[in-house]
Amino acid sequence: MKTNDLIIQTATKVVFFIIFLFSIHIFFAGHYTPGGGFVGGLVMSSAIVLLMLAFDLKTVQEMLPINYTVVTAIGLLISILTASGSIFFNVPFFTHVFDDFYIPLLGETSIHTAMFFDTGVYLVVVGVTITIIQMIGGDE
Amino acid sequence: MINLLLFPVLIPFLFAAVLLLFPKKVKAQRIVTMIGLLFALASSFVLLYKVKVDGVQTLTLGSWAPPFGITMVSDMLSALLVTSSLLIVFFVVWYSFTSIGEEREKAFYYPAILFMLTGVNGAFTTGDIFNMFVFFEVLLMSSYVLIVLGGEKIQLKESIKYIIVNVVSSSLFVITVGYLYSVVGTLNMADISVKLAEIGPSGIVTVIAVLFLIVFGIKGGIFPLFFWLPGSYAAPPIPVLALFGALLTKVGVYAIMRTYTLFFTSDVGYTHNLLMILSILTIVVGCIGALAYFDVKQIIIYNIVIAVGVILFGASVMNESGMMGSVFYLIHDILIKGALFLFIGIIIKITGTSDLRKMGGLIKRYPMLGWSYLIVAFGLAGIPPLSGFIGKLLIVQGGFEAELLWQSIFILASSLLVLLSAIRIFIYAFWGEEKGEHLISPKKYRHLLAPAITLAGITVLYGVGAEYLVPFMADAANVLLDPSIYVDAVFEGVK
Numbered sequence: 150m151k152t153n154d155l156i157i158q159t160a161t162k163v164v165f166f167i168i169f170l171f172s173i174h175i176f177f178a179g180h181y182t183p184g185g186g187f188v189g190g191l192v193m194s195s196a197i198v199l200l201m202l203a204f205d206l207k208t209v210q211e212m213l214p215i216n217y218t219v220v221t222a223i224g225l226l227i228s229i230l231t232a233s234g235s236i237f238f239n240v241p242f243f244t245h246v247f248d249d250f251y252i253p254l255l256g257e258t259s260i261h262t263a264m265f266f267d268t269g270v271y272l273v274v275v276g277v278t279i280t281i282i283q284m285i286g287g288d289e
Numbered sequence: 290m291i292n293l294l295l296f297p298v299l300i301p302f303l304f305a306a307v308l309l310l311f312p313k314k315v316k317a318q319r320i321v322t323m324i325g326l327l328f329a330l331a332s333s334f335v336l337l338y339k340v341k342v343d344g345v346q347t348l349t350l351g352s353w354a355p356p357f358g359i360t361m362v363s364d365m366l367s368a369l370l371v372t373s374s375l376l377i378v379f380f381v382v383w384y385s386f387t388s389i390g391e392e393r394e395k396a397f398y399y400p401a402i403l404f405m406l407t408g409v410n411g412a413f414t415t416g417d418i419f420n421m422f423v424f425f426e427v428l429l430m431s432s433y434v435l436i437v438l439g440g441e442k443i444q445l446k447e448s449i450k451y452i453i454v455n456v457v458s459s460s461l462f463v464i465t466v467g468y469l470y471s472v473v474g475t476l477n478m479a480d481i482s483v484k485l486a487e488i489g490p491s492g493i494v495t496v497i498a499v500l501f502l503i504v505f506g507i508k509g510g511i512f513p514l515f516f517w518l519p520g521s522y523a524a525p526p527i528p529v530l531a532l533f534g535a536l537l538t539k540v541g542v543y544a545i546m547r548t549y550t551l552f553f554t555s556d557v558g559y560t561h562n563l564l565m566i567l568s569i570l571t572i573v574v575g576c577i578g579a580l581a582y583f584d585v586k587q588i589i590i591y592n593i594v595i596a597v598g599v600i601l602f603g604a605s606v607m608n609e610s611g612m613m614g615s616v617f618y619l620i621h622d623i624l625i626k627g628a629l630f631l632f633i634g635i636i637i638k639i640t641g642t643s644d645l646r647k648m649g650g651l652i653k654r655y656p657m658l659g660w661s662y663l664i665v666a667f668g669l670a671g672i673p674p675l676s677g678f679i680g681k682l683l684i685v686q687g688g689f690e691a692e693l694l695w696q697s698i699f700i701l702a703s704s705l706l707v708l709l710s711a712i713r714i715f716i717y718a719f720w721g722e723e724k725g726e727h728l729i730s731p732k733k734y735r736h737l738l739a740p741a742i743t744l745a746g747i748t749v750l751y752g753v754g755a756e757y758l759v760p761f762m763a764d765a766a767n768v769l770l771d772p773s774i775y776v777d778a779v780f781e782g783v784k
Contacts, residue, residue, distance in 0.1 A: 222309035229303050236292045241358075242299075243351040 154203060161203035168196035176271055177264075186267030190274025197279055206286055217276045217283070224272025231265040293339060294346045294363035296332035297371045298410045300325055305403035315394045319386055322399040326379045329406075333372040340368045341761065345768065345778035347416065355779050356477030362416030362779060365765035366616060370413045370543060373620050376747070377535045377627040378406050383740040384631050385528040387733055388638070393438050393526075401438070402532065405431035412540050416779060418469065419476045421544065422462050425508070429455050432537060435529045436521065447524035454517040458507035465500040472497065479779035482551045482772045490555040498553035498560045502545065502567075509541025511601065512571040515594050519578065522593075523586045527634030530586065534593050535627040539619060542597055546604045546615065550769040557607060565605040569696055571598030572703050579710035583645045585633045585718070588710050589626070592669065595707060596622040599700060603684035604769075611687020612766040617755070618680030624748045625669050625676060629711075631741035632662045636718050638737065641728045645714065650723030658738060659719040665745050666715060668752060670708035676752035677704075 172192035179185030200209045235244045247261040304325030311317055340346055340363055349358040363371075382402065389398060408428025415421050433455075437448040470476060472493055473484040485494060506514040522533050545564070553560050571594060578591030600622065603615030633643075635658055640648045652659040664675070671677030681704060688697030729737075751758070768774050 218309055218312070222306050225306035225309070226303075229299070229306060233299070233303075236290075239291060241348050241350055241352045242292050242295050245351065 157203045161199055165196050165200055168192060168199070172196065176267065179267060180261060180263065186270030187274055189267075190271040191278065193271070194275050194278035194282075197275075198282060201282070201286065206283065217280045219276075220272050221276030221280065224269045224274075224276055226269070227272065228266050228269030231262060231269065234262065291348055293332065293336055294348055294361055294368075294414060297329050297336065297375060298407055298414055300329040300332060301403040301406040301410070304328075305400045305407065308400040308403065309397070312397055312400075313395050315391055318394060318399045319382075322382055322403065323379075325403065326375065326382060330372070330375045330379060333368070333375050336363060337368045337372055337761075340365055341764065345774060347779050347781070349779075356475050356480035359420050360416035360477055360479065360779055361414050362478070362775065363414055364768040364775060364778070365761055366543075366546075366769065367413040369616070369620055369761060369765060370539070370623075371410045373623045374406065374409050374413070374536050374539075377623055377744075378402060378532065380627060380631070380740045380744045381528050381531050381535075384531075384634070384737060387736040388634060389526060389528050396438055397434065398438060401431045401434040404428075405435065405532070405536075407431075409536050409540055413543060416478045417476055418466055418478055418481065422459070422466060425462065425540070426459065428537065428540065429459065432533065435532070436525050438529075439526065441524075444524045447521045450517055451521040454507060454521075458504055461500070461507075462504045465497060465504055468493075468497050468500065477779070478547075478551060479776040482776055485552055485555065486772075488555075494553065495556045495559055498549070498556070499563065501548050501553075502560075502564065505541045505544040505548070506567070507541070508538070509545060509601075510538045510571075510594055510597050511567050512574050512594075512598070515571070515574070515597075518594065519587055519590050522590050523584075527630060527637065530590075531627050531630035531634070534590065534630055535623050538593055538597055539623055542600055542619065545601060546619075546769065549604065550607070550612075551772045551775060554607075554772070561605045561607060564601055565693070565696065568598040568601035568605060569699060571595070571601070572700065576703055576706040576710075580706060580713075583717075585636060585643050585645060585714055588714060589629050589633060592629075592707060592710065593622075593626060595703065596626070599681065599684060599703070602696065602700060603680075603687055606687045606691040606693065607770070608687050608690050609766060609770060610683045610690060612769050613762050614680050614683025614685075614687055616680075616762050616765045616769075617683060617758075618677070621668075621676045621680050621748070621751060624744065624751060625665060628665050628741060628744040628748055629669060631737075631744060632658070632665060633714065635734070635737045635741060636662075636714075639727050639729045639734070640718075640725055642725075645717040648718040648724060649721040650719070652719040653723065654727065655734070657742070658734075659715070661742050661745050662719075663715055665748065666708070666711035668745075668748050669711050671704050672708070674753050674755075676748045676755075678752060679755040 172189045175184040175192055176186055176189030232243050235242050245261060245263045247259055249257055249259050252258050304321060308318055308321055346363040347360060349355045349360045351358050405428050408424045408431060411424035411427065412421055415424055433448065433452055436451055437444055469481065473481050475481055475484060488494060503514065510518040522530055549561065549564060575591050575595035575598060579588050579595065582588050600615050600619050603611045603618060637643050639651065668675035668677050671681040685697045685700055688700065
């Protein structure tokens with residue numbers, strides 16, 4: 150049976166970007182308020198899942214030709230290497246530091262090494278979730 | 290380098306992440322895995338030296354003060370275990386090059402091994418009971434990948450069983466940690482040790498001790514919780530079986546030894562007696578299984594169960610000789626089980642079957658294989674001066690010192706049964722008339738034999754050079770018997 154998914158497809162084209170931006174917002178909100186890389190990554194993967202529901206697996210793979218295993222690996226590497234920075238300063242592993250920087254447009258911003266670690270977490274969550282869904286969903 | 294004790298955990302993790310980037314390039318996978326393992330091995334030897342010279346190494350992650358941060362502790366026992374697990378993985382990976390097949394190598398085989406190694410080494414190193422759960426999960430997740438990789442029918446069947454058993458035991462683990470937390474209000478193992486000593490003997494602590502025994506007993510394979518082990522371990526190919534048999538049960542055994550010496554020392558009359566009785570029963574059941582089967586895999590798998598019983602018996606008597614014997618035997622068993630599985634792997638590759646009754650006469654064509662297998666089999670049974678002897682001697686001595694006469698005699702008698710079970714393989718497979726075709730090219734045979742013989746050589750050195758290892762083993766046993774060394778090292782500079 151051919152389903153009529155015009156409405157969901159049209160809505161998804163807009164909603165996808167809203168969810169994507171929201172996931173970025175949650176990600177940056179994470180340090181002092183609820184949020185962070187894990188939740189942000191889940192929200193982002195839910196956006197991709199929405200794409201998959203509205204279109205289908207093949208179309209989405211053409212839209213976003215990304216190897217999600219590589220995304221996972223890159224995320225892991227970012228996280229490990231950020232945390233390993235502490236080794237070079239001879240302080241306990243996972244010790245974090247932060248400082249205030251002036252960034253154009255954003256103004257005075259506090260940048261935290263934990264944020265880079267969280268970037269890795271974000272990528273790992275997106276990579277793993279989508280890999281799992283592709284595996285299960287792609288199975289005929 | 291205060292982060293040194295993390296290197297054996299971090300290096301495999303880093304290399305596993307790198308390997309995920311190019312899963313299809315088999316040659317690159319092999320080379321990068323070997324480089325990673327060599328680095329990790331080097332760091333673990335440096336760590337071993339440092340622990341010997343400077344005593345217990347500790348580090349609390351993120352510069353938080355213990356007991357609030359996650360503490361990593363490397364005492365002699367965990368440094369020894371980390372080193373021997375890296376050693377085993379090195380040889381198994383070397384053996385895998387010719388044995389595992391390209392299809393599996395392209396399907397994240399090496400990253401899964403390195404992730405599992407991260408979990409194993411992490412569980413040996415951590416000083417935080419919840420963090421230990423996390424590392425258990427890391428190694429279990431990777432072991433799920435390894436057991437199902439290849440997707441043969443038997444693998445799928447057994448992996449369902451394996452996953453269900455482990456999910457149940459993991460949830461029980463969290464529940465038990467929850468109970469413990471509700472009693473002592475901390476997760477740091479050194480802190481738990483202090484708080485439990487303040488509480489003294491109490492019913493709820495004994496209950497938690499038994500629950501921990503159940504949780505780790507399922508992982509370690511003690512009687513009657515080993516029911517899943519023979520079936521599940523026999524399903525994956527030999528290199529994976531060697532890893533599982535040599536390492537995974539030992540993580541459970543290590544966790545029992547750690548918790549039963551560091552935490553639950555107030556009601557020894559009940560908890561350690563229970564551990565002692567269960568370990569004897571484990572040996573009984575293991576011996577029956579090892580003699581009952583004609584399947585080489587099953588014979589060696591039941592020998593794992595026997596060894597778990599012997600090690601835990603030594604730990605349960607709680608005196609110096611028993612504990613030192615346990616540590617000796619634990620390391621011996623990791624090395625010898627690895628070597629045995631590699632050898633029977635070659636036998637299975639040559640004959641194409643794991644049924645002893647269909648083999649025979651291999652000694653004519655493969656004398657090297659036969660005689661080196663025999664040496665390893667003697668080492669397994671503990672014939673002096675090979676590696677199993679000194680450990681078992683000390684364990685039995687500990688048993689006599691604790692006035693456990695019959696149990697100790699039984700352990701001695703079980704050695705004979707172990708010897709019989711291992712010699713049966715030798716008699717059936719190597720003696721007699723040649724049977725069937727030989728399915729292996731001479732080149733492939735040499736490539737498989739090299740890692741197995743090198744590992745066998747290491748086990749012989751471990752036995753012959755036992756005298757040089759005594760100071761290391763004594764250090765490990767001292768920390769186990771005197772928790773205050775462990776506690777002081779963690780809280781150094783805080784209290």
